[in-house]
Amino acid sequence: MARTTGSHSDITGPRIREVALDLFARRGFAAVSMRQIASGVGVQAGALYNYTPDKQSLLFGLMREHMEELLAARAAREVPDDPLAELEDFTRFHIAHHLERPDAVFISYMELRNLSPENFGLIETLRRAYEDQLEEILKRGVAVGVFDVPDTKIATLALIAMLTGVSTWYRPAGRLSVQQVETIYWDMVRKAVATA
Amino acid sequence: MARTTGSHSDITGPRIREVALDLFARRGFAAVSMRQIASGVGVQAGALYNYTPDKQSLLFGLMREHMEELLAARAAREVPDDPLAELEDFTRFHIAHHLERPDAVFISYMELRNLSPENFGLIETLRRAYEDQLEEILKRGVAVGVFDVPDTKIATLALIAMLTGVSTWYRPAGRLSVQQVETIYWDMVRKAVATA
DNA sequence: GTCTATAGGACGATAGAC
DNA sequence: GTCTATCGTCCTATAGAC
Numbered sequence: 193m194a195r196t197t198g199s200h201s202d203i204t205g206p207r208i209r210e211v212a213l214d215l216f217a218r219r220g221f222a223a224v225s226m227r228q229i230a231s232g233v234g235v236q237a238g239a240l241y242n243y244t245p246d247k248q249s250l251l252f253g254l255m256r257e258h259m260e261e262l263l264a265a266r267a268a269r270e271v272p273d274d275p276l277a278e279l280e281d282f283t284r285f286h287i288a289h290h291l292e293r294p295d296a297v298f299i300s301y302m303e304l305r306n307l308s309p310e311n312f313g314l315i316e317t318l319r320r321a322y323e324d325q326l327e328e329i330l331k332r333g334v335a336v337g338v339f340d341v342p343d344t345k346i347a348t349l350a351l352i353a354m355l356t357g358v359s360t361w362y363r364p365a366g367r368l369s370v371q372q373v374e375t376i377y378w379d380m381v382r383k384a385v386a387t388a
Numbered sequence: 389m390a391r392t393t394g395s396h397s398d399i400t401g402p403r404i405r406e407v408a409l410d411l412f413a414r415r416g417f418a419a420v421s422m423r424q425i426a427s428g429v430g431v432q433a434g435a436l437y438n439y440t441p442d443k444q445s446l447l448f449g450l451m452r453e454h455m456e457e458l459l460a461a462r463a464a465r466e467v468p469d470d471p472l473a474e475l476e477d478f479t480r481f482h483i484a485h486h487l488e489r490p491d492a493v494f495i496s497y498m499e500l501r502n503l504s505p506e507n508f509g510l511i512e513t514l515r516r517a518y519e520d521q522l523e524e525i526l527k528r529g530v531a532v533g534v535f536d537v538p539d540t541k542i543a544t545l546a547l548i549a550m551l552t553g554v555s556t557w558y559r560p561a562g563r564l565s566v567q568q569v570e571t572i573y574w575d576m577v578r579k580a581v582a583t584a
Numbered sequence: 585g586t587c588t589a590t591a592g593g594a595c596g597a598t599a600g601a602c
Numbered sequence: 603g604t605c606t607a608t609c610g611t612c613c614t615a616t617a618g619a620c
Contacts, residue, residue, distance in 0.1 A: 199603050220501060222418035226596065239604050241597070302498060305416060342572050346564075350576055353553025354546050361545050368542075376538050380546055384580040395585050421613065435586050437615070 205243050207233045209257075212250050217295035221251050221306045251303060252311045258296040259318035265289055266325065275333030276382075282326055283381050284374045286355045291370055297359045323348055330385065340387040351381060401439050403429045405453075408446050413491035417447050417502045447499060448507045454492040455514035461485055462521065471529030472578070478522055479577050480570045482551045487566050493555045519544055526581065536583040547577060 211232035215224045226247055230237040244250045269285060272278050290297050304312060327348040333339030341347040355377060362373060407428035411420045422443055426433040440446045465481060468474050486493050500508060523544040529535030537543040551573060558569060 204603080218501070220416065220418050222416055223502070225594075227594080235603090236605060237596085238598075238606080242603060247596070305414070306419070342575055346569070346572050347576065349553060349557050350550050350573060353556070354550035357545060357549025357553075360549070373542070376542050377546060379538055380543065380580040383582060383584070384576040386579060388579070400585080422615085423613080431585090432587060433614085434588080434616080438585060443614070 204233060204235060204239070208240060208243050208250070209254060213254050213295050213299065216251065216254070216303065217298045221247075221299070221303045248306070248308060248311070251299070252307060252315075254296065255300050255303070255307070255311075255315050256318070258293070258300050259315060259322070261293075262289060263318065263322060266322065275329055275336065275338055278329045279333065279339075279381065279385070280378055282329060283351075283355065283378045286352075287358055287374050287377060288370055290356060290359050291362055291373075294359050294362075297356065301356075323352060326352065333385065338387065339385045341385050347385060351384070354380070400429060400431060400435070404436060404439050404446070405450060409450055409491050409495065412447065412450070412499065413494045417443075417495070417499045444502070444504060444507070447495070448503060448511075450492065451496050451499070451503070451507075451511050452514070454489070454496050455511060455518070457489075458485060459514065459518060462518065471525055471532065471534055474525045475529065475535075475577065475581070476574055478525060479551065479574045482548075483554055483570045483573060484566055486552060486555050487558055487569075490555050490558075493552065497552070519548060522548065529581065534583065535581045537581050543581060547580070550576070 208229065212224075212229050215228060215232065226240055227237045229250075230240055233240075240250075244253070266285065266289075269281065272281055300315075304315065307315060327344050330339055330341055330344040330347055334341060334344065358373060358377065362368075362370075368376075404425065408420075408425050411425060411428065422436055423433045425446075426436055429436075436446075440449070462481065462485075465477065468477055496511075500511065503511060523540050526535055526537055526540040526543055530537060530540065554569060554573065558564075558566075564572075
């Protein structure tokens with residue numbers, strides 16, 4: 193892992209984030225030391241502090257990046273007009289996006305309690321903004337009579353929990369493609385909010 | 389927190405488990421020290437080792453107890469005969485049981501990676517046994533034509549993720565009773581697996 | 585059963601040389 | 603920008619007195 197002394201600012205920065213994401217996801221933030229991260233990158237522990245003021249900022253940066261990427265990817269999408277097609281789009285987007293970055297997904301809800309109160313608040317705001325997009329779809333569908341849910345807020349949380357749960361069991365080498373998984377979940381989501 | 393020197397084996401044992409459960413849930417296993425647990429109990433750190441061989445056994449004991457209690461509570465139930473009523477019973481049981489012990493629920497899926505491989509395997513076996521009960525209900529319902537799910541294994545995981553997710557947002561002081569929450573979720577579960 | 589004391593090591597973060 | 607060296611603190615777990 194050792195590396196020759198010298199300047200590598202363009203490489204080291206991203207590598208630190210990469211290694212930290214991997215180690216935090218696999219062992220947990222509190223169980224990972226700055227020395228372990230440095231070793232994975234191939235530098236000494238002190239060198240990390242050229243890139244982050246402290247360990248917690250490293251975690252926060254990874255989580256904020258993940259949430260902002262999620263919101264940006266969602267915003268970049270061309271969204272259909274009717275609520276049913278919109279909900280299908282959201283479902284498929286959510287599953288595909290989350291399965292593409294399992295480590296970031298994992299730490300973003302497992303390590304919330306290791307954030308300072310300020311940082312926690314910032315992440316929660318981003319998470320709320322994302323959830324609100326789903327709730328708005330449900331509200332529109334209820335308004336025009338294509339959905340029937342007793343409580344849009346709870347339905348939102350229930351559906352997101354269900355969809356995000358894919359990350360806990362999906363393995364790319366398994367028997368199902370991402371598209372097949374999307375379709376199976378969409379079938380359940382569609383029916384769960386359908387008019388009786 | 390200090391306590392007079394002396395024998396308290398009948399009190400200290402349960403208190404250690406109680407304090408550990410609370411601290412592990414609030415801050416995470418790796419972030420909690422034996423000294424902090426001892427301080428919460430009102431003894432010195434060394435005294436803990438009269439009750440547990442090490443920190444990890446303490447965690448494992450809490451998780452195993454939680455899973456065994458879950459299976460026992462489920463087994464003690466009188467289960468209705470038709471799949472639809474059975475599924476409603478499972479849904480309401482799962483929600484009520486989990487909302488009664490949020491800390492144990494929390495650590496039981498957040499701290500899996502802090503278990504040794506052997507202990508992890510034991511907990512996974514118990515978890516699988518519980519999940520299998522739901523899958524059997526779904527299979528029976530599909531067999532007699534009252535449920536329509538494309539994949540019972542995935543539906544099982546999806547429904548459990550949705551139901552367990554209640555623990556992340558429910559607060560007893562909130563606007564809804566446990567019964568109301570059960571009913572809202574049952575409405576979604578019922579429709580999600582219904583025949584089209 | 586609990587205490588005090590400690591072994592033996594890892595931690596986060598910083599200072600100063602190059 | 604990275605290194606080596608280190609400060610001060612905390613950790614798990616054990617030993618031996620009471």
